[in-house]
Amino acid sequence: MPFLLIIGVPVAGFLAYRSWQQEQKRRALLLTWATNSGFMYAAEDDRWCQRWQASPFGEGDHRKATNVITGTVSDTPFATFDYSYQTHSSDGKGGRTTTTHRYVVTSLQLPTPLPQLQVTPENLVTRLGNAFGLDDIELESEDFNRRFRVQSRDRKFACDVLTPRTMQLLLSRPSLSWRIDGADILSWQDGRLSPAVALATTSQLRDIVDGIPSFVWHDREIGGSG
Numbered sequence: 757m758p759f760l761l762i763i764g765v766p767v768a769g770f771l772a773y774r775s776w777q778q779e780q781k782r783r784a785l786l787l788t789w790a791t792n793s794g795f796m797y798a799a800e801d802d803r804w805c806q807r808w809q810a811s812p813f814g815e816g817d818h819r820k821a822t823n824v825i826t827g828t829v830s831d832t833p834f835a836t837f838d839y840s841y842q843t844h845s846s847d848g849k850g851g852r853t854t855t856t857h858r859y860v861v862t863s864l865q866l867p868t869p870l871p872q873l874q875v876t877p878e879n880l881v882t883r884l885g886n887a888f889g890l891d892d893i894e895l896e897s898e899d900f901n902r903r904f905r906v907q908s909r910d911r912k913f914a915c916d917v918l919t920p921r922t923m924q925l926l927l928s929r930p931s932l933s934w935r936i937d938g939a940d941i942l943s944w945q946d947g948r949l950s951p952a953v954a955l956a957t958t959s960q961l962r963d964i965v966d967g968i969p970s971f972v973w974h975d976r977e978i979g980g981s982g
Contacts, residue, residue, distance in 0.1 A: 782948065786823050789951040795827030804837060804861070808937050810874070812859050812944050816841035821861075823949050829958055832965075833865040836954040839944070860949045862957040863942035864965060868976050870936050873908040873917055877931035897923045903931065913972070922967040929960055941965060 783799070790797040804821035805813065813819075824837040839861045845853050893906040893914050900923040908914040917936070926932075934943040941961050947953065 782950070783823060786825065786949065786951070790825045790827075793827065795825050798824040798826075800824070801837075804835065805839070808940070808942065810872075810935065810937065812839065812841070812857065812861075816843040816857065818842040825949075825954065829864075829962070832962070834863065834958055836860070836862040836949060836958070838949045858946065858948065859944045860947050860953055860957070861942060861944050862954060862961065863940045864958065864961050866936070866939050866941060866965065867973065869939045870972070870976070871908060871910040871913045872935065872937055873910075873914050874906070874933075874935040875918070875926070876905050876907075876933040878903055878905050895923065896920070897927075899927055903927065916972050917964075917968050919967055919969065922964060925963055925967065932957065932960060934961065934964065 787797050789795075800820065800822045801824040802819065802821050804824060805819040807813075819841040820839070822838045822840075824835065826833070826835045828834065837860075839859045841857055843855050843857065845855070847853070893908060893911055894901050895906065895915065895918055897920065900918075904926065906914055906918065932943050933945060934941060941964065943957055943961060945953075945957070
């Protein structure tokens with residue numbers, strides 16, 4: 757046991773150093789990308805942890821928003837950042853395990869607040885929920901219904917936003933969890949922020965917003981957009 761401990765401590769230290777080194781390189785890359793693109797970069801800004809309440813926000817503790825990049829794309833304010841929080845479990849024998857959950861969050865500001873609408877990829881757990889009658893809005897596309905779970909208190913609004921063209925667009929892209937929440941549309945996905953992830957996600961969110969029919973905006977008295 758002492759021998760294993762002697763070997764294990766340097767190895768753990770080396771791995772920790774390599775992880776720190778890689779993180780520093782990633783931060784430098786993000787800072788360079790943000791600066792060259794005319795965006796703002798903050799190593800940490802936990803105000804973003806309080807902006808929304810629904811999943812993945814409002815869960816666990818030690819919530820952090822790091823590598824926060826903000827700016828405008830085609831005159832639309834946006835933000836993208838690494839979000840993390842911790843949860844804890846006990847083995848019943850005094851032992852405690854801490855798990856850190858990490859996401860990349862990207863948001864675009866909408867012209868006006870809209871009803872909440874959430875679209876997430878279907879999985880075995882959500883399909884079982886459907887079988888037991890838990891809320892999931894069924895749309896005209898069976899392919900879309902099989903791949904995504906749609907939730908909103910306003911079914912008409914969900915159907916208005918998820919036009920056949922938008923559903924086809926989402927089916928042609930990698931599955932993404934996203935939500936219209938007040939005056940924002942935001943997405944969250946496992947992993948760590950990179951310029952490629954930020955650009956691809958921002959583009960997909962913009963396509964969703966651009967696909968919202970003009971009468972949806974007109975109904976909220978802002979004069980039409982998209």
